[in-house]
Amino acid sequence: MKQTSLMPLLPISDTRRSFLTGISTGLGLAAVAHLMSGEPKARAEETSPSPLAARPPHFTPRARNCIFINLFGGPSQADLFDPKPLLNEQHGRPLPESFTKNVRFAFIEKETATLLGSPRTFARHGAAGLEFSDLLPHLATCADDMCVIRSMHTDTFAHTPGEIQLSTGVSVLGRPSLGAWMTYGLGSLSRDLPGFVVLTAGGRPPEAASANWGSGFLPPSHQGVPFRSQGEPILNLNNPAGISREMQRLQLDAVRELNARRYAHLRDPEIAARIATYESAYRMQTAAPELIDLSGETRQTLEAYGVDRVETESQLQAAKRAGGKGTMHAFSTNCLLARRLVERGVRFVNLYHGSWDHHDQLDPQLKYGCEIVDRPIAALIKDLKQRGLLDSTLVVWASEFGRTPLGENRKEYDKPTGRDHHPFAFTLWMAGGGTKGGEVVGKTDDFGWSILEEPVHINDFHATLLHVFGIDHLQLTYRFQGRDFRLTDVGGKVIESALA
Numbered sequence: 001m002k003q004t005s006l007m008p009l010l011p012i013s014d015t016r017r018s019f020l021t022g023i024s025t026g027l028g029l030a031a032v033a034h035l036m037s038g039e040p041k042a043r044a045e046e047t048s049p050s051p052l053a054a055r056p057p058h059f060t061p062r063a064r065n066c067i068f069i070n071l072f073g074g075p076s077q078a079d080l081f082d083p084k085p086l087l088n089e090q091h092g093r094p095l096p097e098s099f100t101k102n103v104r105f106a107f108i109e110k111e112t113a114t115l116l117g118s119p120r121t122f123a124r125h126g127a128a129g130l131e132f133s134d135l136l137p138h139l140a141t142c143a144d145d146m147c148v149i150r151s152m153h154t155d156t157f158a159h160t161p162g163e164i165q166l167s168t169g170v171s172v173l174g175r176p177s178l179g180a181w182m183t184y185g186l187g188s189l190s191r192d193l194p195g196f197v198v199l200t201a202g203g204r205p206p207e208a209a210s211a212n213w214g215s216g217f218l219p220p221s222h223q224g225v226p227f228r229s230q231g232e233p234i235l236n237l238n239n240p241a242g243i244s245r246e247m248q249r250l251q252l253d254a255v256r257e258l259n260a261r262r263y264a265h266l267r268d269p270e271i272a273a274r275i276a277t278y279e280s281a282y283r284m285q286t287a288a289p290e291l292i293d294l295s296g297e298t299r300q301t302l303e304a305y306g307v308d309r310v311e312t313e314s315q316l317q318a319a320k321r322a323g324g325k326g327t328m329h330a331f332s333t334n335c336l337l338a339r340r341l342v343e344r345g346v347r348f349v350n351l352y353h354g355s356w357d358h359h360d361q362l363d364p365q366l367k368y369g370c371e372i373v374d375r376p377i378a379a380l381i382k383d384l385k386q387r388g389l390l391d392s393t394l395v396v397w398a399s400e401f402g403r404t405p406l407g408e409n410r411k412e413y414d415k416p417t418g419r420d421h422h423p424f425a426f427t428l429w430m431a432g433g434g435t436k437g438g439e440v441v442g443k444t445d446d447f448g449w450s451i452l453e454e455p456v457h458i459n460d461f462h463a464t465l466l467h468v469f470g471i472d473h474l475q476l477t478y479r480f481q482g483r484d485f486r487l488t489d490v491g492g493k494v495i496e497s498a499l500a
Contacts, residue, residue: 057470062434073356091117116407128438138378151442162400189345192287202323394433402426
């Protein structure tokens with residue numbers, strides 16, 4: 001496997017300690033050289049290399065920033081993006097045994113399962129005539145900016161491994177997440193904020209929790225940093241009462257000098273990382289509060305995102321999984337914060353909302369989930385476009401898998417009103433960032449059970465995403481335990497039809 005030109009790899013024979021030392025020597029020596037020099041901190045940092053310093057891609061990129069919206073749980077593609085008239089005609093009938101033979105389900109009892117039609121209506125939108133459900137009226141107005149991939153497939157039907165595979169390329173714990181790979185390969189364009197930020201809003205937390213945004217075996221500086229949309233942006237970031245900014249600076253200078261002396265003696269990369277972390281946190285104390293201060297946004301912008309929306313009683317009654325009171329405000333605010341983050345140079349923003357795991361009561365719960373996300377995501381796309389940022393910002397709607405065309409027939413349900421997990425064929429979409437707007441990639445059969453044209457595996461999707469950022473997924477590698485690892489594992493191919 002070819003080594004990446006973005007980050008040199010060390011020989012297999014190196015010990016673990018020399019390996020760790022090697023990957024952070026640049027950071028450590030730069031930090032210590034500055035600390036011992038007595039130069040003013042701000043001036044020295046302008047020229048000091050950092051683990052998040054911007055690095056050149058393999059080839060000319062189409063995108064610079066990514067906003068990855070993870071609606072975990074599995075939104076139903078047949079009710080949102082991939083209409084199936086025959087599914088409605090065959091409602092209540094079983095699928096032929098050839099479809100389900102040797103197939104495992106999470107919960108469906110396949111011997112008695114029948115097809116579940118969709119009550120949704122679909123219409124064509126935009127110059128290309130992309131089809132959208134009536135649950136997505138705002139996103140439908142962005143049809144000409146969206147590339148819809150209907151032929152996604154993955155390797156697992158369970159949430160935790162599915163989330164991990166969407167985030168890391170494989171379904172096992174311990175690998176770096178997509179955002180970590182991005183900042184490892186390209187660094188960040190922001191000096192005062194993390195290169196990889198995580199925003200969550202209401203509902204259940206992801207099953208895989210922080211494994212979705214972890215750095216795995218990459219240096220910890222590449223892991224995602226969770227932000228909050230109100231209060232302290234990052235817990236424990238603010239100074240305690242009675243500690244002024246000047247007092248804190250004096251304390252940090254003293255700690256920095258002690259750490260520098262210890263590093264000069266041990267050359268331990270953990271010490272160098274600690275030095276960088278203290279200084280990063282110090283800068284974030286100013287940058288993060290300014291980030292979440294929306295007072296400078298126009299009333300028109302706040303209304304477009306729906307920041308002031310309040311759930312109705314009927315919506316709250318349907319909020320079994322998608323989140324209760326305040327979720328609309330939180331998700332809308334997070335979409336606006338995502339735009340503000342990429343404006344400030346943050347490379348990768350993960351925006352989470354869930355759960356879309358609709359095993360029963362699909363119709364009211366999917367409707368409420370779409371009411372939460374449809375308006376602010378559409379506003380985000382339009383806002384980026386109006387500001388000239390959409391061409392350089394890739395926006396993604398994704399989840400770990402989709403939903404079955406069969407109704408879920410657990411014994412405790414009076415009748416099927418929801419769908420089970422479906423990894424064999426589902427939908428995600430991308431907008432901006434050099435992808436082809438108004439495009440549909442792939443095709444599923446008349447029931448949405450399997451893929452007929454252009455299958456796209458998770459590894460193919462990741463290869464395509466890296467490609468728009470100017471990264472060859474075969475060359476973005478990292479040596480760990482004697483092997484060169486990459487995001488796309490041992491597979492992956494770029495989906496050319498998705499590119500502008």
